[in-house]
Amino acid sequence: MTLHERIRQDFEARILSGELAPGERLPTEQALMAHYGCARMTVNKALSALAVAGLVERRKKAGSFVARPRLHSMVLDIPDLAQQLTASGRRHAFRLTGRRLRPAAVADAGLVAQARRLLQLEGVHQADGLPFALEQRLISAEAVPAALEADFEAQPPGSWLLAHVPWTEAETRILAVGASEAEAAALAVPAGTPCLCVERRTWRLGEGITFVRQLFPGDSYDMVARFGPAPRG
Amino acid sequence: MTLHERIRQDFEARILSGELAPGERLPTEQALMAHYGCARMTVNKALSALAVAGLVERRKKAGSFVARPRLHSMVLDIPDLAQQLTASGRRHAFRLTGRRLRPAAVADAGLVAQARRLLQLEGVHQADGLPFALEQRLISAEAVPAALEADFEAQPPGSWLLAHVPWTEAETRILAVGASEAEAAALAVPAGTPCLCVERRTWRLGEGITFVRQLFPGDSYDMVARFGPAPRG
DNA sequence: CCGCCTTTTTTGTATATACATTATCGAAAA
DNA sequence: TTTTCGATAATGTATATACAAAAAAGGCGG
Numbered sequence: 101m102t103l104h105e106r107i108r109q110d111f112e113a114r115i116l117s118g119e120l121a122p123g124e125r126l127p128t129e130q131a132l133m134a135h136y137g138c139a140r141m142t143v144n145k146a147l148s149a150l151a152v153a154g155l156v157e158r159r160k161k162a163g164s165f166v167a168r169p170r171l172h173s174m175v176l177d178i179p180d181l182a183q184q185l186t187a188s189g190r191r192h193a194f195r196l197t198g199r200r201l202r203p204a205a206v207a208d209a210g211l212v213a214q215a216r217r218l219l220q221l222e223g224v225h226q227a228d229g230l231p232f233a234l235e236q237r238l239i240s241a242e243a244v245p246a247a248l249e250a251d252f253e254a255q256p257p258g259s260w261l262l263a264h265v266p267w268t269e270a271e272t273r274i275l276a277v278g279a280s281e282a283e284a285a286a287l288a289v290p291a292g293t294p295c296l297c298v299e300r301r302t303w304r305l306g307e308g309i310t311f312v313r314q315l316f317p318g319d320s321y322d323m324v325a326r327f328g329p330a331p332r333g
Numbered sequence: 334m335t336l337h338e339r340i341r342q343d344f345e346a347r348i349l350s351g352e353l354a355p356g357e358r359l360p361t362e363q364a365l366m367a368h369y370g371c372a373r374m375t376v377n378k379a380l381s382a383l384a385v386a387g388l389v390e391r392r393k394k395a396g397s398f399v400a401r402p403r404l405h406s407m408v409l410d411i412p413d414l415a416q417q418l419t420a421s422g423r424r425h426a427f428r429l430t431g432r433r434l435r436p437a438a439v440a441d442a443g444l445v446a447q448a449r450r451l452l453q454l455e456g457v458h459q460a461d462g463l464p465f466a467l468e469q470r471l472i473s474a475e476a477v478p479a480a481l482e483a484d485f486e487a488q489p490p491g492s493w494l495l496a497h498v499p500w501t502e503a504e505t506r507i508l509a510v511g512a513s514e515a516e517a518a519a520l521a522v523p524a525g526t527p528c529l530c531v532e533r534r535t536w537r538l539g540e541g542i543t544f545v546r547q548l549f550p551g552d553s554y555d556m557v558a559r560f561g562p563a564p565r566g
Numbered sequence: 567c568c569g570c571c572t573t574t575t576t577t578g579t580a581t582a583t584a585c586a587t588t589a590t591c592g593a594a595a596a
Numbered sequence: 597t598t599t600t601c602g603a604t605a606a607t608g609t610a611t612a613t614a615c616a617a618a619a620a621a622g623g624c625g626g
Contacts, residue, residue, distance in 0.1 A: 102609060116501045117538065128576065139611045144577080152385065160577045161619040268349045276509040276529040276551060294527035296509040305350065318509060335579060361606065372581045377607080394589040394606045 194256035198222035213308035215240035431455035446541035448473035
């Protein structure tokens with residue numbers, strides 16, 4: 101293990117263990133460079149890394165302080181459906197049940213910004229032949245002209261877009277809804293079945309690319325978010 | 334703006350704009366140091382920062398490459414219920430409906446690791462006097478002895494724990510369920526109402542602190558996760 | 567006692583240098 | 597042709613040094 105990595109881990113451990121409380125000041129670079137017998141740049145690198153990781157806050161002249169922990173953000177794993185299913189040994193298929201190209205309405209502006217024509221897709225994800233999730237999607241014909249030619253049964257829209265269109269921003273909304281009659285029929289569940297509804301909007305430099313609404317019946321799917329110590333590096 | 338910051342932003346912009354495609358190789362440190370007329374350490378700092386931000390991948394001898402965008406992680410905002418409600422002008426209250434101290438069963442080990450006695454709480458979050466969310470919680474009596482004395486109506490368990498117990502790991506699971514008879518009654522909604530169910534386990538250095546299960550009826554609540562360009566540093 | 571200026575401490579940035587590490591490429595050997 | 601092995605090119609780490617910037621601390625005069 102390298103020296104600046106070791107210094108970093110030393111303090112990471114002491115902070116996470118609570119030995120160094122939030123707000124507490126930690127030694128100056130001078131003191132640390134004497135303690136570890138190294139150059140100031142080395143200490144600096146370790147402390148700077150802790151700062152970008154959010155574990156400490158550094159202020160000129162004042163010193164370095166243990167940061168207050170922030171609960172308010174966690175990393176949410178958003179798996180690719182096809183990839184996740186095949187990884188667990190099941191066969192994934194996407195059946196397209198609707199496809200049309202239409203002009204964008206005023207109400208669509210909040211979903212796919214700046215689009216004038218929208219490719220509207222509807223389909224069902226199947227796992228081993230059984231319906232698994234319902235997908236409704238809008239794709240901006242201006243932002244992704246190639247989508248008009250794509251075969252979305254060979255590759256589901258999500259995977260296709262991921263491979264063909266770089267995006268810079270995304271927002272995901274998660275809520276619970278009951279399945280409507282039509283949705284329930286497509287998913288082969290009773291009407292009103294509680295479903296996890298995932299809505300995602302994606303942008304590229306401010307221009308809307310796609311909006312997708314996925315419906316997962318009840319217990320067939322859940323999302324997991326984790327938070328742990330920052331990865332080493 | 335400092336030089337290494339400028340170099341970093343230059344490439345961040347070129348990557349996000351798509352000018353530099355994923356997988357594409359970017360100039361060597363030698364080339365950049367000639368281009369910007371600076372020392373290699375300065376270029377190194379910029380590229381290293383891009384690497385920790387996940388925008389580029391660096392391999393010895395091979396060079397630096399634009400990283401493939403990862404859809405698989407987004408930042409999930411996990412709001413503090415009380416804080417969020419009061420911020421939006423509504424009055425928050427927590428009504429404790431059940432509280433008992435009991436020995437941990439075998440089945441609890443997956444929820445609160447290493448706990449021998451568990452403080453089991455049940456209560457309802459209210460917004461402006463109306464039931465808003467149901468909360469069931471287990472707290473390890475060993476990890477958080479002070480919880481036995483706490484007044485959880487003055488400060489809800491979530492806020493109290495946040496203020497009193499530092500944690501190092503957390504995992505959140507989100508799924509959709511229908512409200513049971515008892516749950517529906519407590520929330521004043523019809524039985525079977527689709528609810529967003531948030532389950533969170535929290536650890537401190539491997540020792541389980543708490544497990545919580547929150548139930549939000551239907552459309553009263555949703556979660557939002559965002560992904561955007563890495564913050565400047 | 568308050569406000570302003572100077573000093574000093576501490577972090578931030580940049581450079582030149584040296585050596586370590588390691589994946590890749592190409593040449594030599596089997 | 598295939599394997600092996602070394603040269604090489606690229607990043608990774610560490611050091612000593614210099615100066616800049618900012619903010620706290622202290623002193624000084626009003």
